[in-house]
Amino acid sequence: MSFKQPDLPYAMGALVPFLSEEQVQFHYGKHHAAYFAKLNSLVQGTPEADMMLEDLITKSEGATFNNAAQAWNHSFYWRCLTHRGMGGAPKDDLKAAIERHFHSVEEFKDEFSKAAVGVFGSGWAWLAMDDKGKLEILALSNADTPKKHGKKALLTIDVWEHAYYIDYRNDRLRYVAAFWENVNWSFVEERYKG
Numbered sequence: 310m311s312f313k314q315p316d317l318p319y320a321m322g323a324l325v326p327f328l329s330e331e332q333v334q335f336h337y338g339k340h341h342a343a344y345f346a347k348l349n350s351l352v353q354g355t356p357e358a359d360m361m362l363e364d365l366i367t368k369s370e371g372a373t374f375n376n377a378a379q380a381w382n383h384s385f386y387w388r389c390l391t392h393r394g395m396g397g398a399p400k401d402d403l404k405a406a407i408e409r410h411f412h413s414v415e416e417f418k419d420e421f422s423k424a425a426v427g428v429f430g431s432g433w434a435w436l437a438m439d440d441k442g443k444l445e446i447l448a449l450s451n452a453d454t455p456k457k458h459g460k461k462a463l464l465t466i467d468v469w470e471h472a473y474y475i476d477y478r479n480d481r482l483r484y485v486a487a488f489w490e491n492v493n494w495s496f497v498e499e500r501y502k503g
Contacts (some may be wrong), residue, residue, distance in 0.1 A: 312377075314345040315384050323392050327392040327491045332475040340471045341383040348376035359405040366456050378452035382433060386467045391493035403498040410444040410463075417446075418489060424448040425485045428468050438501065463500045464492065 317337055322330035351373050352358040357365055365377045390396075399407055399414055406457045411417035417436075425434035435447040437455035444463070447455055457464045466488050473484040 311352060312345055312348055312362060312380060314342055314380070315387075317387055318444065319390075319392065324390060324491060325393075327390075327393060327487050328473075329476050332473070335475060336467075336472055337383075340469075341387075344376045344379040344383065348373070348380055351376060357360065363446055363456060366454060373456075374451040378454045378457070382452065382454055382465065383467065385462055386433075386465050386472075388496050389464050389466070391496075393490050396490075396492045396494045398495050399497065401498070403494070403501045405487045406442070406444055406501065419438070421446050421464075422485050422489075425466050425468050425488075426482050431469040433468060434466050435462055436497070437462055464497045472498070 316361075317333070322334045323339070324333060327489075349358075352365075357369065357373065357378065360368070362377060362381050366381055369377055383486065398404070404414065407414055408419045411420060421434055421436060425448070428434060428448045428450065430450065432450040432453065435449060435455050436444060437447050437458075437460040438444050439460050445460075447458070447460070465487060468481060468485070470479070470481075473481065477484040477487075
């Protein structure tokens with residue numbers, strides 16, 4: 310197989326009570342794994358099989374794009390999360406940038422949450438940065454990703470129902486509110502600086 314699903318950066322039960330072990334097992338073990346399996350079946354024996362995943366996202370369309378982007382989006386999402394309360398808060402340069410673009414960290418969280426809850430159907434909310442360092446919130450449908458728009462992803466939340474349905478049923482608002490206790494701000498800051 311050309312593309313390999315990365316290991317979770319923590320144990321399956323590490324995100325309790327935000328996400329139950331069962332929720333993570335289904336989301337990571339079934340849905341995320343399926344995107345990699347489908348992608349590998351689509352590109353097997355083609356030049357695309359030797360591309361880097363991020364390059365494949367920018368150069369592909371249709372089913373290949375959908376599966377490549379979802380494979381990458383999910384891998385990124387898992388890295389945006391950490392154990393409850395371990396993520397702290399944005400600090401230093403990242404905090405200053407958030408305050409510059411959104412007036413305060415709380416206003417940023419409010420705007421990001423509204424974007425996430427407001428995605429119609431399935432999709433993602435992203436904090437992204439353009440090549441000039443401008444931060445913006447993107448509410449993108451289905452497999453869409455900032456990379457496809459020439460922007461760098463800093464933070465995301467998956468708002469496909471499979472991301473939260475076992476634990477939250479159809480209460481996306483409650484899932485998004487609980488997300489903030491588990492954001493891995495160190496990872497977001499690495500992305501911002503890197």
